[in-house]
Amino acid sequence: MNQQIIISGLGGQGILFLTKLLAQAAMDSGNDVITSETHGMAMRGGTVVSHVKIGSFLSPLIRTGQADMGFFLTAGSFEIHRAFLREGAPAVINTPRTDGPFAIDAAAIAREAGARMATNLVLLGFAVKRDLPFCTVSIMREAIGRLSPSRHRQMNIEGFERGLNYEGGAS
Amino acid sequence: MDCIENRILMGNEAIGRGLVEAGCTLATSYPGTPASEVLESVVAFARETGAPVHTEWSVNEKVAYEVALANSYAGKRSSVAMKQVGLNVASDPFMRSAYLGVVGGLVVVVADDPGPHSSQTEQDSRFFSLFAHIPVFDPSTPAEAKDMVERAFSLSEEYELPVMLRPTTRVCHARQNVICRAPRRLSRKASFEKNPARWVATPRYLTKLHGLLNEKVEAIARDKSFLPTRIAGDGSFARRCIIASGVAYANVHDLLREMGVLGRIDCYKVNLPYPLNRDFIETIDQQYDTVMVFEETYPTIECQLAARGVRGRRTKDVPNCGELTPDIIDEVLRKFLGLSPTAKTEPAAPGVRPTLCPGCPHRAAFFAIRETFPDGIFPSDIGCYTLGMNFGAVDTCHCMGACISQGAGFYHAYSADGGAFPTVVVTIGDSTFFHAGIPALVNAVFSGARIIVVILDNGTTAMTGSQPTPQVGIRADGSRGRRVFIADLVSASGVSFLRRCDPYDMETFRHHLIEADGYIRSNDGGVAVIIAEHPCILDRDSMKNQTFYEMTVEDSCVGCRICINTFECPGLVFDEGTKKAVIADGVCIGCGVCSTACPVGAISADSRSESI
Ligand code: SF4
Numbered sequence: 001m002n003q004q005i006i007i008s009g010l011g012g013q014g015i016l017f018l019t020k021l022l023a024q025a026a027m028d029s030g031n032d033v034i035t036s037e038t039h040g041m042a043m044r045g046g047t048v049v050s051h052v053k054i055g056s057f058l059s060p061l062i063r064t065g066q067a068d069m070g071f072f073l074t075a076g077s078f079e080i081h082r083a084f085l086r087e088g089a090p091a092v093i094n095t096p097r098t099d100g101p102f103a104i105d106a107a108a109i110a111r112e113a114g115a116r117m118a119t120n121l122v123l124l125g126f127a128v129k130r131d132l133p134f135c136t137v138s139i140m141r142e143a144i145g146r147l148s149p150s151r152h153r154q155m156n157i158e159g160f161e162r163g164l165n166y167e168g169g170a171s
Numbered sequence: 172m173d174c175i176e177n178r179i180l181m182g183n184e185a186i187g188r189g190l191v192e193a194g195c196t197l198a199t200s201y202p203g204t205p206a207s208e209v210l211e212s213v214v215a216f217a218r219e220t221g222a223p224v225h226t227e228w229s230v231n232e233k234v235a236y237e238v239a240l241a242n243s244y245a246g247k248r249s250s251v252a253m254k255q256v257g258l259n260v261a262s263d264p265f266m267r268s269a270y271l272g273v274v275g276g277l278v279v280v281v282a283d284d285p286g287p288h289s290s291q292t293e294q295d296s297r298f299f300s301l302f303a304h305i306p307v308f309d310p311s312t313p314a315e316a317k318d319m320v321e322r323a324f325s326l327s328e329e330y331e332l333p334v335m336l337r338p339t340t341r342v343c344h345a346r347q348n349v350i351c352r353a354p355r356r357l358s359r360k361a362s363f364e365k366n367p368a369r370w371v372a373t374p375r376y377l378t379k380l381h382g383l384l385n386e387k388v389e390a391i392a393r394d395k396s397f398l399p400t401r402i403a404g405d406g407s408f409a410r411r412c413i414i415a416s417g418v419a420y421a422n423v424h425d426l427l428r429e430m431g432v433l434g435r436i437d438c439y440k441v442n443l444p445y446p447l448n449r450d451f452i453e454t455i456d457q458q459y460d461t462v463m464v465f466e467e468t469y470p471t472i473e474c475q476l477a478a479r480g481v482r483g484r485r486t487k488d489v490p491n492c493g494e495l496t497p498d499i500i501d502e503v504l505r506k507f508l509g510l511s512p513t514a515k516t517e518p519a520a521p522g523v524r525p526t527l528c529p530g531c532p533h534r535a536a537f538f539a540i541r542e543t544f545p546d547g548i549f550p551s552d553i554g555c556y557t558l559g560m561n562f563g564a565v566d567t568c569h570c571m572g573a574c575i576s577q578g579a580g581f582y583h584a585y586s587a588d589g590g591a592f593p594t595v596v597v598t599i600g601d602s603t604f605f606h607a608g609i610p611a612l613v614n615a616v617f618s619g620a621r622i623i624v625v626i627l628d629n630g631t632t633a634m635t636g637s638q639p640t641p642q643v644g645i646r647a648d649g650s651r652g653r654r655v656f657i658a659d660l661v662s663a664s665g666v667s668f669l670r671r672c673d674p675y676d677m678e679t680f681r682h683h684l685i686e687a688d689g690y691i692r693s694n695d696g697g698v699a700v701i702i703a704e705h706p707c708i709l710d711r712d713s714m715k716n717q718t719f720y721e722m723t724v725e726d727s728c729v730g731c732r733i734c735i736n737t738f739e740c741p742g743l744v745f746d747e748g749t750k751k752a753v754i755a756d757g758v759c760i761g762c763g764v765c766s767t768a769c770p771v772g773a774i775s776a777d778s779r780s781e782s783i
């Protein structure tokens with residue numbers, strides 16, 4: 001199984017955590033995985049991007065036009081990093097304007113659930129339910145339980161479940 | 172008991188894990204992206220496995236290097252980790268340690284930053300290792316970086332030489348499934364054998380030691396176990412080959428496979444770029460007409476190859492600066508292999524520039540400095556506060572601690588012309604002050620500079636992940652240490668004007684700035700120091716004591732955008748409909764400071780008890 005995933009957003013939106021979850025879930029489903037992430041100055045509210053490569057890759061970087069899917073934590077990040085996607089690859093976008101096939105107002109859903117910081121998990125749940133990333137719901141649920149710091153665990157699980165159960169949008 | 176476990180580790184965690192597994196008993200570091208997590212991981216894995224390791228955040232890389240060096244003299248395995256520019260600071264002990272050598276293995280982890288993503292240069296530490304005659308490993312992936320730690324220790328002990336492990340950002344911050352084992356227990360007792368001819372090595376011994384060093388390097392270069400590995404071609408590309416190391420190799424590998432050329436052209440992977448294996452140099456010279464070398468960031472391997480057909484960064488067949496991203500390598504490879512180029516896609520657009528966090532105490536300090544001295548000169552330094560550039564309150568940023576000396580230099584330049592000199596306000600973070608600010612302050616005081624030094628003391632090394640400074644009193648492993656106070660150091664440096672205040676209280680802070688300006692211009696004036704004290708807002712514990720406010724922008728807002736463009740807090744956004752500023756819910760932390768930044772007093776603050 002080979003899959004290349006791009007995750008883009010702003011520093012502080014939980015891009016790193018999504019990256020870790022996907023990596024853990026990849027290993028738990030019996031795959032090799034290598035990822036790349038942004039650290040340092042850019043994490044102070046600047047644009048950050050993670051690459052996740054599942055399968056027999058050595059390099060942690062995805063070439064332009066090669067990603068099989070993408071998570072975008074803001075509509076602006078989609079504009080910036082869409083070039084990584086291969087043609088027709090699904091782009092899961094957090095945006096108040098839910099007009100694309102995989103566009104979802106994840107921030108609003110997270111806020112409603114009282115899990116404002118779990119916008120990233122709503123997005124993840126939404127994508128996993130639609131079979132976009134490689135892994136199953138149960139493997140991801142377990143990864144979230146394992147990797148969440150205890151004070152955020154409940155909130156993260158809540159966010160993920162809300163994303164799973166979201167009915168809107170085409171699929 | 173050898174319990175083997177597959178875990179997802181970041182490159183730096185894999186290196187930290189490797190150090191603990193190899194029986195390293197002392198690990199030092201100074202934080203710097205992309206190297207910071209190495210020491211943190213040593214602490215975590217030592218705790219998890221119960222392995223006895225002394226860990227420390229030293230005040231700078233030179234100190235860190237010297238502490239590790241002596242642990243190795245005593246016969247124990249030691250390591251020091253830093254970012255590439257940290258090696259500039261540690262270069263003095265580094266260079267000499269090649270001549271004198273070590274006893275217990277010494278692994279010097281130097282993380283390079285091609286690009287650069289978070290550094291002041293994209294220098295190649297492998298070049299530094301060549302300069303020092305110290306062998307260097309160049310890992311391609313986290314898993315490999317971990318394996319190389321043990322190889323580096325054995326090489327170091329076999330030849331009694333320090334050995335460098337040089338990961339780059341893309342290895343440090345990659346995550347991969349990595350095999351973990353139980354740590355080795357070497358149980359060596361400290362035993363330093365006195366030998367003045369070696370450990371004191373006055374000039375008359377050094378020519379001999381230099382000769383000995385050359386012999387060691389020669390022997391390593393002939394060691395067959397460091398022959399580059401090869402994926403053999405099938406003859407389709409006769410007398411042509413590819414040589415790569417580090418992440419560039421990983422990219423080449425994935426790209427060749429994508430192109431369907433993996434296994435059709437000879438492709439060599441170099442693990443030890445210096446000293447480059449002698450037989451390998453000969454093979455390349457004899458068996459190939461054209462050779463393409465991919466490496467980051469300088470042509471270290473390329474320069475050691477003798478063959479005429481060698482191409483790479485030196486010949487500009489590969490761009491001679493910048494990171495070798497898959498897109499760049501793809502283009503070069505296709506041209507080299509005679510394949511049609513990939514259809515050009517528009518590259519990723521430039522992103523949003525970083526800014527100080529909402530509620531960051533530095534913002535208040537910079538805003539006040541800029542307002543008080545519109546014609547000032549503002550040397551600054553390295554840390555989150557370099558972002559003061561966005562406020563026009565940072566005019567220079569050079570290398571750790573340079574701001575104070577540069578401030579003094581500016582003063583001397585202007586004062587030599589006679590007449591009024593501009594107010595020079597230097598800003599330096601607390602950790603940077605400990606690192607390299609103290610000698611610079613002593614020098615500025617003694618040489619008669621008249622400048623204002625603002626020490627931005629937020630109680631942490633925030634930029635690199637909040638490592639504590641000596642003033643905080645918490646050591647790398649969480650234990651308590653004797654606190655060393657910045658104010659005491661400032662006084663002891665001969666500074667007689669010293670004020671301390673919370674920059675959130677902008678009125679008082681401005682008042683101190685004006686007072687300091689008076690002092691530096693007075694008859695017996697000199698260096699004035701103001702310590703701006705407010706904890707980093709990422710420090711959860713300190714935040715418990717902070718008062719938070721419910722913020723509202725009133726109708727009296729005139730839409731001047733000063734709070735957004737000049738004060739630049741992400742907690743405020745402009746509503747194009749009403750043409751007024753509004754508080755961004757969920758971004759604003761309610762620090763209350765913007766109420767003093769608004770010129771018409773349109774931002775009001777109501778205290779509330781809890782933080783968000
Ligand atoms: S809130 Fe104050 S500073 Fe901000 S735009 Fe309105 S008037 Fe200007």
Ligand code: SF4
Nearest residue numbers: 740742759762763765
């Ligand atoms: S109170 Fe004002 S300065 Fe503080 S975080 Fe909120 S918007 Fe920013």
